[in-house]
Amino acid sequence: MPPSQKRARRYDPARTRSAVLAQFGNVRKAVETLSAAQLDLPTRLGDWTVRELAAHLVMAVESVSRHLDASAQTREALAGRAGGQREITLLEWTAGTAPVAGRIAEDTRGLAASAAPGELFDRAAARIAERLPAAPDDLLLPGRVGAMRLGDYLVTRCVELVVHTDDLNHATGLGIPYDRQALAACTRLLADALAAKAPGASTEVRIPPYAVVQCIEGPRHTRGTPPNVVETGPLTWIRLATGRTEWAAALEDAQVTASGERADLSDLLPVMS
Structure with missing residues (x-):
């Protein structure tokens, strides 16, 4: 975990x-x-x-x-x-x-x-x-x-x-x-802020190479590939987490990949303003 x-x-x-x-x-x-x-x-x-x-x-x-x-x-x-x-x-x-x-x-x-x-x-x-x-x-x-x-x-x-x-x-x-x-610390703290805002383990948010967190209530995943996965790069994540980039725009521009019914973070962002 x-x-x-x-x-x-x-x-x-x-x-x-x-x-x-x-x-x-x-x-x-x-x-x-x-x-x-x-x-x-x-x-x-x-x-x-x-x-x-x-x-x-x-x-x-x-x-x-x-x-x-x-x-x-x-x-x-x-x-x-x-x-x-x-x-x-x-x-x-x-x-x-x-x-x-x-x-x-x-x-x-x-x-x-x-x-x-x-x-x-x-x-x-x-x-x-x-x-x-x-x-x-x-x-x-x-x-x-x-x-x-x-x-x-x-x-x-x-x-x-x-x-x-x-x-x-x-x-x-x-x-x-x-x-x-500095980039790693910023990415990790803002990822942890998301996990604190929406506690749970149904969705895995990956921000390689710096952070992975689980969030959002729902069925807990224990083995294999998680059913709900979000992945993006550090700078895109930081922009999303601070409201510089909108979730829909990041998806449209292929800056974020999101799979699964609980992989929509739009209602949880930004986590810091």
Whole structure:
């Protein structure tokens, strides 16, 4: 049985740290090449321009340094309180981001207007390189959705970085590469979010080479080929899971294969918005 249905999936903290830094580095190199005209291009994220999207990618990583910088919060975190917030799991994070989207958008616009993208990326890169190495993985950090251990919070940064790298590629055509570990973490967490949203074992969702989960109530399959199977690639899955791609469109474009009467995921997507 896939790990998400037996127990919480575990992520290697060292690999997650490296993945966050690597993917942020990939984006930083690409943004440095953008002209003023390219920074003003529209994106698929409402009225955000590329400039605001770039600022949001900075904010995703800068939030780690900001939490680690706050000495009073850190002392509370070490005592297990994190400013009085309830500690949440990774799956609670995926389900809890929508209510804070407005505040995130407001902060993103403010950051985008505060400095040039290159300056924002340079500052964020220097800060996290200085602060992250000495921080323990079990440090409890306050966050917008709830308190999280640093190790888990960095997994959420992989999700933010990968999802919005794809948004940036869509807007600019840059072809920014994806760190393999960051892409794997993002794919797995969003797959587990589907299994948590629709618990069961009648349908197998395959996202090679990173994830397989079972979901949806119905007859449990135990041997041979499952009667209900969905299969797609990591980026298509991420777009489906976050509402960038519609289920029907992905099927029509042969980006997804689905067989069996319980292989329609349209009512379950997106799992994170």
